[in-house]
Amino acid sequence: MLDMTPGKLAERSALRVNPCKTCQPVGAMYAALGVHGCMPHSHGSQGCASYHRTFLSRHFKEPAIASTSSFTEGASVFGGGANLRAGVKNVFDIYRPDVIAVHTTCLSETIGDDLNAYISDLDIPEGKLVVHANTPSYVGSHINGFYNMMTGFINYLARPEAEKTGKIAVFPGFVNPGDMRELQRLLKAMGAAFTMFPDASGVMDAPMTGHYEMYPGGGTRVEDIARLGGSEITLALGELTSDEPANALKRKCGVEYKLLPLPIGVAFTDRFLMALFRQLKRDIPAELEEERGQLLDVMLDGHFYYAGKKAAIYGDPDTALGLANFVMEMGMTPKYVVTGTPGAAFVRRAGELFRLHGAKDCLAKDAADLFELHQWIKNERVDVLIGGSYGKQIARAEDIPLVRVGFPILDRYAHSYFPIVGYRGGMRLLELLAGALMDRQDRDCADEDMEMVM
Numbered sequence: 001m002l003d004m005t006p007g008k009l010a011e012r013s014a015l016r017v018n019p020c021k022t023c024q025p026v027g028a029m030y031a032a033l034g035v036h037g038c039m040p041h042s043h044g045s046q047g048c049a050s051y052h053r054t055f056l057s058r059h060f061k062e063p064a065i066a067s068t069s070s071f072t073e074g075a076s077v078f079g080g081g082a083n084l085r086a087g088v089k090n091v092f093d094i095y096r097p098d099v100i101a102v103h104t105t106c107l108s109e110t111i112g113d114d115l116n117a118y119i120s121d122l123d124i125p126e127g128k129l130v131v132h133a134n135t136p137s138y139v140g141s142h143i144n145g146f147y148n149m150m151t152g153f154i155n156y157l158a159r160p161e162a163e164k165t166g167k168i169a170v171f172p173g174f175v176n177p178g179d180m181r182e183l184q185r186l187l188k189a190m191g192a193a194f195t196m197f198p199d200a201s202g203v204m205d206a207p208m209t210g211h212y213e214m215y216p217g218g219g220t221r222v223e224d225i226a227r228l229g230g231s232e233i234t235l236a237l238g239e240l241t242s243d244e245p246a247n248a249l250k251r252k253c254g255v256e257y258k259l260l261p262l263p264i265g266v267a268f269t270d271r272f273l274m275a276l277f278r279q280l281k282r283d284i285p286a287e288l289e290e291e292r293g294q295l296l297d298v299m300l301d302g303h304f305y306y307a308g309k310k311a312a313i314y315g316d317p318d319t320a321l322g323l324a325n326f327v328m329e330m331g332m333t334p335k336y337v338v339t340g341t342p343g344a345a346f347v348r349r350a351g352e353l354f355r356l357h358g359a360k361d362c363l364a365k366d367a368a369d370l371f372e373l374h375q376w377i378k379n380e381r382v383d384v385l386i387g388g389s390y391g392k393q394i395a396r397a398e399d400i401p402l403v404r405v406g407f408p409i410l411d412r413y414a415h416s417y418f419p420i421v422g423y424r425g426g427m428r429l430l431e432l433l434a435g436a437l438m439d440r441q442d443r444d445c446a447d448e449d450m451e452m453v454m
């Protein structure tokens with residue numbers, strides 16, 4: 001029986017309302033699109049592939065190519081082996097990718113299709129590759145799909161006997177192409193030789209040239225994934241997203257890895273650069289020290305507008321944790337921090353951050369939905385919402401400013417070109433946050449208080 005007492009929240013275990021996640025294949029498709037010359041392939045029915053592609057296209061405002069095994073009743077009953085065989089042949093014949101990255105769907109998982117067996121039976125053209133990942137959507141979220149596909153690539157392609165490359169393998173976590181570009185800029189500024197995997201820059205933010213290219217110039221090269229086994233170390237960014245693939249590379253090729261939070265805000269960016277400093281034994285260049293100082297400067301400049309303000313943060317686990325840490329660095333309170341992706345480590349990690357900053361009465365929850373977040377907000381209000389587009393109903397209903405950060409952002413443009421990582425990303429976040437809070441103040445204050453602040 002549900003307890004409907006005002007102010008009390010009913011416990012739900014078998015219902016999600018306005019979920020704060022999407023399904024595994026969406027993440028698998030994004031990871032595959034970060035590999036040069038790759039065709040993601042959805043092993044299931046056509047509707048799933050359409051949904052995954054549409055979801056990615058709406059966020060990135062770019063075409064998200066993919067093929068599908070196009071299950072009908074026959075494949076659903078007898079298995080999708082014949083569909084996969086025909087699909088892979090057609091895709092190689094017609095669209096000529098270097099690699100096809102197959103992910104499963106709810107349907108192919110439920111009927112128990114054995115992708116290892118199917119793929120070992122395929123007639124794959126010389127020089128071409130097929131990899132796969134199991135991505136059942138009734139488990140986890142797009143984050144699990146993303147790292148499962150990364151792990152699939154590593155399991156198929158990374159060579160334990162690869163020669164030492166002297167490079168750092170960098171796993172960027174589930175971030176936008178703009179973030180990947182910013183990480184690359186930081187790595188280059190540090191003089192690092194690296195392979196970023198996956199790398200959606202130059203693919204999901206490719207320029208308009210007037211000519212459609214099915215496989216734009218960006219993306220991690222297949223041969224570089226094969227050589228990951230010869231890396232010096234893996235820097236796995238996003239503790240809850242990149243652990244699994246970094247571990248897979250260690251298991252297969254013996255490459256040690258360092259797990260780091262997404263470099264959002266001051267301390268987490270410091271940790272990324274200090275890891276590079278220790279690995280490369282090179283000083284942090286003056287230009288990055290200057291950027292750090294600039295971020296501290298803008299944090300101080302506007303602190304009276306955001307210090308003490310309460311935020312509700314929702315989204316992907318590593319992004320939400322990075323944002324929570326950053327708002328605490330700014331003197332705000334991350335009153336609610338939620339992710340739709342299940343995993344107790346998220347709550348544990350959020351608790352550690354709350355304690356580190358002395359933040360009191362904050363709530364963190366994994367496998368949460370935005371309906372529940374809305375109920376929390378009704379019981380105790382916040383000053384600002386930080387997360388993707390699906391929070392806009394809460395923003396409207398409660399008249400709370402929403403700062404769009406993370407995934408998915410379906411109702412704005414150009415966001416995915418700009419970073420939230422690094423010191424510069426911190427400056428952008430701060431501008432967005434402070435702007436939203438100051439706009440609200442300007443809207444609500446008396447005419448005589450509409451002064452220009454110094």
Ligand code: SF4
Pocket residue numbers: 023024025044047048051052104105106107137138
């Ligand atoms: S059926 Fe499963 S894989 Fe297909 S779109 Fe729905 S949740 Fe995703």
